[in-house]
Amino acid sequence: MTPHESGLPRGTVYGTLLNFQREWSLWAPRMDQDPYKAPPKAPVLYVKTANTFNASSELVLQDGVTEVEVGASLGLVMGEGGQPVALQLLNDWSVPHASYYRPPVKFRCRDGYLGLGGTRPWAQDVVDRLIITVQINGAQVQTVNLSALVRPVAQLLADVGEFMTLQAGDMLMLGTDCLPDGTRPRARAGDTVQLSATGFAPCVQQLVSGGAA
Amino acid sequence: MKHARIAWSGAIQQAIESNGQLLITQGPHAGSRVGFDEVVWLPPLAPVPQARTVIALGLNYADHAKELAFKAPEEPLAFMKGEASLIGHMAYTKRPADVAYMHYECELAIVIGRTARRVKKADAYDFIAGYTVANDYAIRDYLENWYRPNLRVKNRDTCTPIGPWLVDAADVPNPMALRLQTTVNGKVTQSGSTSDMIFDVPTLIEYFSGFMTLNPGDLILTGTPDGIVDCQPGDVIVTEIEGIGALTNTIVKA
Numbered sequence: 152m153t154p155h156e157s158g159l160p161r162g163t164v165y166g167t168l169l170n171f172q173r174e175w176s177l178w179a180p181r182m183d184q185d186p187y188k189a190p191p192k193a194p195v196l197y198v199k200t201a202n203t204f205n206a207s208s209e210l211v212l213q214d215g216v217t218e219v220e221v222g223a224s225l226g227l228v229m230g231e232g233g234q235p236v237a238l239q240l241l242n243d244w245s246v247p248h249a250s251y252y253r254p255p256v257k258f259r260c261r262d263g264y265l266g267l268g269g270t271r272p273w274a275q276d277v278v279d280r281l282i283i284t285v286q287i288n289g290a291q292v293q294t295v296n297l298s299a300l301v302r303p304v305a306q307l308l309a310d311v312g313e314f315m316t317l318q319a320g321d322m323l324m325l326g327t328d329c330l331p332d333g334t335r336p337r338a339r340a341g342d343t344v345q346l347s348a349t350g351f352a353p354c355v356q357q358l359v360s361g362g363a364a
Numbered sequence: 365m366k367h368a369r370i371a372w373s374g375a376i377q378q379a380i381e382s383n384g385q386l387l388i389t390q391g392p393h394a395g396s397r398v399g400f401d402e403v404v405w406l407p408p409l410a411p412v413p414q415a416r417t418v419i420a421l422g423l424n425y426a427d428h429a430k431e432l433a434f435k436a437p438e439e440p441l442a443f444m445k446g447e448a449s450l451i452g453h454m455a456y457t458k459r460p461a462d463v464a465y466m467h468y469e470c471e472l473a474i475v476i477g478r479t480a481r482r483v484k485k486a487d488a489y490d491f492i493a494g495y496t497v498a499n500d501y502a503i504r505d506y507l508e509n510w511y512r513p514n515l516r517v518k519n520r521d522t523c524t525p526i527g528p529w530l531v532d533a534a535d536v537p538n539p540m541a542l543r544l545q546t547t548v549n550g551k552v553t554q555s556g557s558t559s560d561m562i563f564d565v566p567t568l569i570e571y572f573s574g575f576m577t578l579n580p581g582d583l584i585l586t587g588t589p590d591g592i593v594d595c596q597p598g599d600v601i602v603t604e605i606e607g608i609g610a611l612t613n614t615i616v617k618a
Contacts, residue, residue, distance in 0.1 A: 163415045163446040168511060187509045193516040195508075198444035201414040202577040214575045254443035254511045256419070261575050262481075314506075314516045318448050 158206045158239075158267045161320030164226065166243055166259065167307065168195035168251060170326030172299045177333045186252045194302060194310050197255055199243065199324075203265040205356070210244060210263050212340055213361035219264075220245050220335040222327035223283040223295045223346045227304065228270065229317045235273040235304070240283065240351040242266030242344065243327050247337065266344075269352025277350065278304055278325070285336055286345045292336045295328045366529035366609070367494075369452075371404040379403075381529060405453035408496055408530040409475065412581040418445040418524075419572060420471075420500055422513060424587025425560050440563045440571055443511075445519050445585075453528035453611050458521070458618035459597055463505040466595055466615075469588035470546045470603035472539065472558050473498040474565060475530055480578040488566035491578070492533045497611040498585045499525040499603040501595075525603075525613040526583075536607060540564050543606040544589060548599050556589030558605075 169175050169191065182190040212219065222243030230236035244264040248255060271277060278297050285293035302310060307325065308317075317323060329335050338344050340360040347353045366381035373393060379386040385397045409416070422441040451457070459466050477493030501523040506516040536542075539558060546554035563571065568584055595601055597617045604610035 160415065163448065165446070165515075189508070191508050191510040191514075193506065193508065193514065195510040196515040196519075197511055198446060198515075198519075200417040200444060200576065201579065202417065204414065251510050252512060253441065254513070256442045256444060257575055260417075260444065262577050314520045315446065316448060316521050321446070321448070 158270070159204050160322050162229070162318055162322065164199040164265060164322045164324065165311075166197045166199055166224070166324045167326040168197065170194070170301050170307070171328035172301055173331070174329045174333065175301050177329065193314070194307060195251070196311070197259055199265045200260045202262050203260060204267065205263040205265055206267045207263075208356060209359050210266065210356045211359055211361035214261070216246055216261070218247065218337050218339050219358070220247050220337055221285055221287070221293070221344055222335065223285050223293065224324045224327045225278065225281060225283070225297060226322040226324045227273070227308075229319060229321045229323065231319045233308065233312060233317060237270050237273050238277060239270045239322065240268030240346055240348055240354050241324060242268070242346055242354050242356065243324060247335075266346075266354045266356050268346055268354025271350050275304065281348055283346055283348045286347070287336060287338055287342050293328070293330060297325065299328070300325060365532050365535065367408055367532075368527070368529055369406045369408050369410070371406060372398055372402065376406065405455070405528050407450045407452050407526045408528065409581060412579065414579075416447040417578065417582040418447060418450070418585070419583065420445055420518065420585040421563070421568070421587035424562050425556060425589040426562055427556070427560065427590035437562070440568060442572070443513055443518060445524060449519050449521065449524040450526050451522055451524065453525065455522070455525055456614050456616045457501060457523055457525065459595065459615050460503070460618045463503050464594075465504040467502055467504070467592040468546055468595060468601045468603060469500040469502060469592065470544050470554055470605070471498045471500050471585045471588050472542065472544070472605055472608070473526060474568070474584040474586065476578045476580055476582040476584075477533065478580055480569060480573040483569050483573040485566040485570045488569035489533065491569060492565070493580065494530045494532045495536055495539060495608050496526055496530050497603055497605050497609050499601065499611055499613055500585050500588065525611055527609065527611055529609040531608050542608065545604050546591065547602045548593060548595060553593045554589065554591030556591065558586070560589060561586060
């Protein structure tokens with residue numbers, strides 16, 4: 152089986168924070184303030200652990216969570232030698248959090264919080280031209296333009312590779328954009344969220360309430 | 365029993381400690397005995413079908429929290445690491461040329477034994493396969509206040525030695541009363557006890573399994589006590605936990 156034919160990541164999945172120009176610009180005036188004290192120099196990364204991998208048609212809201220943020224993203228599926236071999240459409244779900252100071256484990260690593268959409272073979276021009284459309288219950292709420300990255304693919308791979316080697320099967324997400332006001336689309340139990348992008352099978356998940364507070 | 369995963373005779377072998385030697389337990393060499401210095405030591409962890417979850421704790425000893433000028437956290441301060449940062453016993457860790465402060469962190473590592481979700485403290489030990497020693501190196505020059513501690517500090521290639529042994533949980537009757545010690549070139553620089561953890565092992569398992577599923581083979585590195593010092597190329601660092609093992613690592617220039 153080729154990497155990710157099953158849709159499930161084979162390796163470790165890394166996310167990238169603040170990699171869209173819009174969100175960076177909105178944050179820039181606050182970056183020198185406490186507790187951040189300075190803009191980030193290295194890419195700000197986080198791990199989406201294996202319990203988040205979710206190829207199903209549902210995301211179960213549980214353990215007290217009633218609302219989640221949609222994180223339309225594109226993942227670079229890595230091959231041998233540190234080069235991408237495929238792209239995957241992803242919903243990097245998170246619990247809304249206003250502070251980027253501490254690692255986001257309880258916001259981003261909950262069960263099912265990485266929605267897995269379709270894949271395509273790697274091509275730089277696919278990334279450059281890609282627009283991801285976000286719909287909630289059929290209404291378009293966001294368009295994400297992958298040409299507006301702070302660190303485009305080559306620079307992100309170089310800056311990450313400075314301190315860690317991405318292994319074959321690992322995935323590096325290029326980031327999630329915010330809305331013009333700095334927020335992200337939010338969804339609750341009963342909502343159906345669809346991410347669509349040309350050439351990719353869409354990522355569609357319905358939010359259901361799972362009890363167990 | 366103390367389990368190891370080693371490379372020997374051109375292949376990866378499973379072994380146990382037996383009278384100061386490694387006894388290979390499976391495959392064509394089962395029954396063979398080899399010396400500790402005849403093998404390449406790998407992280408003592410069986411492969412897992414999906415990415416291994418590696419949770420690490422910051423500031424989980426009151427004295428270390430004080431050393432780093434923070435008040436003790438009200439809930440566990442956790443960050444995630446990728447499995448690719450793990451290396452075995454007797455391996456080499458790279459120190460970049462331009463840094464001023466790179467330090468070891470001797471940590472008790474929990475290896476999960478069965479799927480854990482919403483586990484209560486009282487039942488937590490039932491979900492542990494065993495324990496090993498981790499050295500969770502940090503390079504403080506690279507610390508930034510964005511998702512801190514950030515991955516450039518804590519998820520570097522070669523910067524998480526682990527091993528040498530996975531010790532069965534049944535052989536560790538009280539993991540909350542183990543002496544920890546680190547030596548740099550034979551001189552003791554760090555000493556403490558797992559009894560000083562802010563959030564103990566059962567509390568950590570209850571906390572994490574309260575919002576995420578832990579799978580067999582997943583790791584929790586439980587934090588380090590006071591006594592961190594800078595390490596230079598050529599330094600030999602031994603992080604040791606009573607009854608679990610002594611993990612040796614050598615710093616080299618990047």
